[in-house]
Amino acid sequence: MNAEKIVTILKDSGLYGWEVNDIKTEGWEFYFIRHRLDQNRVKNVEHITVKVYALSEDGEYLGSASCEISPTASEEEADALIKSLGYRASLVKNRAYTLNTPCGAKPESAVLPDISAVSRDFIETMKSLPETESEDINSYEIFVSLKTRHFISSTGIEFTESCPDSMIEVVVNARKDGQEIELYRSYSSGACDREALRKELIRTFAFGRDRLTTVPTPPLGRADVIFSTEDACRVYEYFASRLSAGMIYRKMSSWKLGEEITPGGNGDSLTLKAVKYLPNSSQNRSFDAEGAPVKDTLMLEDGVARAYLGGRMFSSYLGLENSFIPSNFEVSGGTRPEAELRKGPYLEVVEFSDFQVDAMTGDIFGEIRLAYLHDGEKIIPVSGGSVSGSMLEAAGALQASEERVLYGNWLIPAVTKLPSLTVTGAE
Amino acid sequence: MKAPFSRYLVSIKSALKTLIECLDEEYDYVSALAADSKGFAVRVSQTSKSVSSETMTTERGIVIRVCRDGLYSEYALNSFDPEAPLEAAEEIKKALDRQFALLKSTGTAVYETPVLSDEEETVFAEKETELLPEETDLKELVEFLSALSDRAMTLGEHMLECSTSAQSTHICKMFLTKNRDLCQSYVYSEGTVVAITNKDGHTQYGYEGVSGDIGPEIFARLEDRVEKAVSVAEELLNAERIEPGEYEVITSPEVTGLIAHEAFGHGVEMDMFVKNRALGKEYIGKRVGSDKVTMHEGALCAEDVTSYVFDDEGTPAGDVTEIENGILKTGICDALSALRLGSAPTGNGKRENFEHKVYTRMTNTIFDSGDDTLEDMISSIKYGFLLEGMESGMEDPKHWGIQCIIKLGREIKDGRITGRVFAPIIMTGYVPDLLGNITMRSKDREVFGNGGCGKGHKEWVKVADGGPYLKTKARLG
Numbered sequence: 029m030n031a032e033k034i035v036t037i038l039k040d041s042g043l044y045g046w047e048v049n050d051i052k053t054e055g056w057e058f059y060f061i062r063h064r065l066d067q068n069r070v071k072n073v074e075h076i077t078v079k080v081y082a083l084s085e086d087g088e089y090l091g092s093a094s095c096e097i098s099p100t101a102s103e104e105e106a107d108a109l110i111k112s113l114g115y116r117a118s119l120v121k122n123r124a125y126t127l128n129t130p131c132g133a134k135p136e137s138a139v140l141p142d143i144s145a146v147s148r149d150f151i152e153t154m155k156s157l158p159e160t161e162s163e164d165i166n167s168y169e170i171f172v173s174l175k176t177r178h179f180i181s182s183t184g185i186e187f188t189e190s191c192p193d194s195m196i197e198v199v200v201n202a203r204k205d206g207q208e209i210e211l212y213r214s215y216s217s218g219a220c221d222r223e224a225l226r227k228e229l230i231r232t233f234a235f236g237r238d239r240l241t242t243v244p245t246p247p248l249g250r251a252d253v254i255f256s257t258e259d260a261c262r263v264y265e266y267f268a269s270r271l272s273a274g275m276i277y278r279k280m281s282s283w284k285l286g287e288e289i290t291p292g293g294n295g296d297s298l299t300l301k302a303v304k305y306l307p308n309s310s311q312n313r314s315f316d317a318e319g320a321p322v323k324d325t326l327m328l329e330d331g332v333a334r335a336y337l338g339g340r341m342f343s344s345y346l347g348l349e350n351s352f353i354p355s356n357f358e359v360s361g362g363t364r365p366e367a368e369l370r371k372g373p374y375l376e377v378v379e380f381s382d383f384q385v386d387a388m389t390g391d392i393f394g395e396i397r398l399a400y401l402h403d404g405e406k407i408i409p410v411s412g413g414s415v416s417g418s419m420l421e422a423a424g425a426l427q428a429s430e431e432r433v434l435y436g437n438w439l440i441p442a443v444t445k446l447p448s449l450t451v452t453g454a455e
Numbered sequence: 456m457k458a459p460f461s462r463y464l465v466s467i468k469s470a471l472k473t474l475i476e477c478l479d480e481e482y483d484y485v486s487a488l489a490a491d492s493k494g495f496a497v498r499v500s501q502t503s504k505s506v507s508s509e510t511m512t513t514e515r516g517i518v519i520r521v522c523r524d525g526l527y528s529e530y531a532l533n534s535f536d537p538e539a540p541l542e543a544a545e546e547i548k549k550a551l552d553r554q555f556a557l558l559k560s561t562g563t564a565v566y567e568t569p570v571l572s573d574e575e576e577t578v579f580a581e582k583e584t585e586l587l588p589e590e591t592d593l594k595e596l597v598e599f600l601s602a603l604s605d606r607a608m609t610l611g612e613h614m615l616e617c618s619t620s621a622q623s624t625h626i627c628k629m630f631l632t633k634n635r636d637l638c639q640s641y642v643y644s645e646g647t648v649v650a651i652t653n654k655d656g657h658t659q660y661g662y663e664g665v666s667g668d669i670g671p672e673i674f675a676r677l678e679d680r681v682e683k684a685v686s687v688a689e690e691l692l693n694a695e696r697i698e699p700g701e702y703e704v705i706t707s708p709e710v711t712g713l714i715a716h717e718a719f720g721h722g723v724e725m726d727m728f729v730k731n732r733a734l735g736k737e738y739i740g741k742r743v744g745s746d747k748v749t750m751h752e753g754a755l756c757a758e759d760v761t762s763y764v765f766d767d768e769g770t771p772a773g774d775v776t777e778i779e780n781g782i783l784k785t786g787i788c789d790a791l792s793a794l795r796l797g798s799a800p801t802g803n804g805k806r807e808n809f810e811h812k813v814y815t816r817m818t819n820t821i822f823d824s825g826d827d828t829l830e831d832m833i834s835s836i837k838y839g840f841l842l843e844g845m846e847s848g849m850e851d852p853k854h855w856g857i858q859c860i861i862k863l864g865r866e867i868k869d870g871r872i873t874g875r876v877f878a879p880i881i882m883t884g885y886v887p888d889l890l891g892n893i894t895m896r897s898k899d900r901e902v903f904g905n906g907g908c909g910k911g912h913k914e915w916v917k918v919a920d921g922g923p924y925l926k927t928k929a930r931l932g
Binding site: 057058061064066071094113116122199214277278381393397414450 | 463500502503504505506507508509513515516526527528529530531532533534535536546547550551553554555556557558560561563564565566593594597615616651653656657658659660696699700729730731732791810812847849851853854856857858860879881883911912913930931932
């Protein structure tokens with residue numbers, strides 16, 4: 029069974045609406061222990077997902093149901109699945125909304141790289157790192173995928189677009205006087221950026237050295253906390269989530285277009301933009317999962333909400349034109365150079381167990397694995413304890429650097445400072 | 456009724472055996488794991504409804520594992536043509552040869568591993584269920600979940616939304632080698648109620664779930680969970696921030712399960728021993744907790760979402776005593792790690808799906824019960840907290856740190872619950888301290904199978920965990 033045959037069945041089905049997402053993936057994977065190959069893997073798969081829509085007789089409700097149809101499914105099997113989807117969609121009573129329609133947008137013509145060449149870039153970069161007796165690589169896993177997506181809908185949208193999608197997970201060891209520690213890192217990208225990967229891992233070696241000299245985090249009570257690693261993306265995801273059509277429609281966010289999101293705040297006024305393209309992002313795409321065209325869109329401008337973005341149903345309910353599910357983001361609005369943000373006492377956390385910002389409640393939490401306590405004079409590496417707080421209070425006081433840095437699908441300020449978070453000590 | 460084994464898998468078995476025979480001429484070991492798992496996921500809230508045939512574990516595809524000269528390689532595909540197994544074998548060899556060429560040109564050395572044994576074995580297991588997900592009429596289920604959501608909205612003063620979900624999956628897996636022919640079929644289901652409240656711009660939520668290795672009949676149990684979800688969401692609106700510090704605590708079974716999972720679940724996954732990434736390797740036979748700590752792990756330990764007959768490498772399900780009266784006895788192990796460590800596999804080799812590699816993974820991870828009552832445990836505390844509801848956790852097997860994000864803490868003063876609620880709670884600390892301070896454990900125990908578990912930040916699989924109420928000391932923030 030291929031997508032073409034499925035489309036033929038759908039066209040003959042009499043269903044109100046449908047979408048077919050056909051994604052073909054060629055994947056190469058390499059798993060290393062130290063620098064010895066533990067396992068190699070090849071993936072050659074196709075996933076065809078079908079979503080059908082059913083409009084109630086009175087036109088009041090529009091329901092949808094989806095399933096994956098295997099390439100090995102027989103025609104009878106596919107036919108039965110699609111019939112079942114039609115019935116299931118009729119059970120779903122969502123208030124009627126309009127589906128995406130063609131708008132003349134065309135996919136960017138992207139030439140996929142050679143999978144062997146991208147894999148080679150990763151392998152050679154990892155082997156060329158300046159490891160020493162005290163800092164080295166414990167293990168790493170390389171995932172390189174080339175994805176091609178063909179989308180067809182009953183409303184006439186049809187396109188094919190491709191993108192490389194890579195990920196590397198690295199565990200770094202550092203040791204001294206019989207004590208050994210590890211640091212965990214994972215990086216997502218399109219292809220392999222040798223220089224960026226090398227730079228990040230050399231920085232991680234330095235963190236490893238410092239981790240060996242830590243003292244328990246003292247109970248600081250309230251402290252200014254600086255984020256200068258990929259964890260800062262979690263902070264900015266909070267803003268993007270609060271401007272999502274779903275959270276707005278469900279009244280889980282009260283941010284209003286044209287209004288300041290943190291009135292009276294004394295922090296920087298952020299600008300958040302959804303963008304179609306970021307250098308080497310695995311999320312570069314011309315259309316979202318539902319076939320809506322992706323456009324560079326200001327969501328937040330100088331602290332004022334400018335656009336909600338999201339999937340078709342909630343966007344339609346909110347009357348949003350030109351909405352889509354965003355996948356790449358740019359944040360700006362920092363008013364000070366990094367050096368200025370680093371003046372005075374603060375705690376810079378560079379390694380959490382798992383840093384989280386809950387978009388719904390605003391709660392912030394993370395256990396500290398490595399942080400630097402800047403007391404105004406000395407810099408003391410510390411570990412243990414935790415950082416907590418609430419974005420409901422911290423968002424308005426956030427300060428960001430003018431300098432920016434790219435982490436996968438987020439271009440964000442290189443340094444982010446959240447004043448007055450709670451720091452539990454480990455003493 | 457018995458959950459019937461996949462007709463699709465039966466239809467390709469002979470061709471897969473031919474494929475294995477063909478590859479067997481080139482490689483030292485060949486196996487095939489084929490999966491055909493179907494299910495549904497229904498989500499109903501006040502603002503939207505959805506029906507999908509996909510759950511975390513639905514899949515149809517095949518992964519071929521081969522070994523040559525000590526190197527294990529895999530090829531995952533989902534367009535196998537049973538009419539052309541020899542062509543598939545050629546394609547697999549060609550694709551792997553391209554990788555071998557790259558590895559040779561980059562001078563990559565191999566972590567050599569012995570060849571897996573292939574003793575003759577046949578298993579055909581179809582577990583019991585009342586209903587099958589693929590035969591369930593979802594009309595009644597959508598109506599049931601809608602009624603639950605509607606009822607929840609009437610139960611709290613500040614209710615903003617109530618999301619309900621019901622998912623059921625019929626797992627069918629077939630593991631084949633030259634000498635082994637294993638087939639299993641079973642059903643598991645899980646459902647949730649999430650009550651969301653809002654007051655003065657502050658949003659909170661309460662979460663309750665049901666899970667088990669049975670069919671969609673389990674969802675009726677959600678009826679009893681609605682009140683609790685709503686009352687927690689309402690209570691959290693008035694929750695106070697805890698003063699950071701070390702406290703005497705009682706962990707509810709859900710939080711106990713989270714500790715089991717993060718502390719000595721991940722901590723004794725023996726693929727981490729191979730990489731020297733787990734401190735547990737040095738502590739086998741040594742004390743890691745108080746006498747009150749006994750912990751089991753294995754697909755046979757409980758009947759829940761991951762209670763299979765054999766794992767994704769064809770190893771029979773097990774029941775491992777990891778900690779006995781505070782002494783660390785052993786870890787859990789996948790088949791390749793077992794070969795490298797010279798130990799026996801424990802039935803814990805799991806994949807996210809056929810496209811993913813096998814790692815050592817948890818199944819049911821459970822603390823044993825004791826003889827205390829919850830009332831006695833509460834009355835023994837001068838000042839502390841009863842910790843309820845899990846949000847998330849993170850392991851740190853190398854250093855035995857632990858991070859548990861807990862929904863709330865109920866204040867205990869002079870042996871009584873005061874009614875004051877504190878949230879959210881971050882519990883952190885050193886695992887042997889946390890387990891070493893366990894002084895009481897209740898008679899009853901519960902197991903929870905909602906949610907998933909990642910290895911690092913990926914490779915999501917179903918797991919279950921739990922245990923009794925435990926009394927210990929912990930650092931809260």
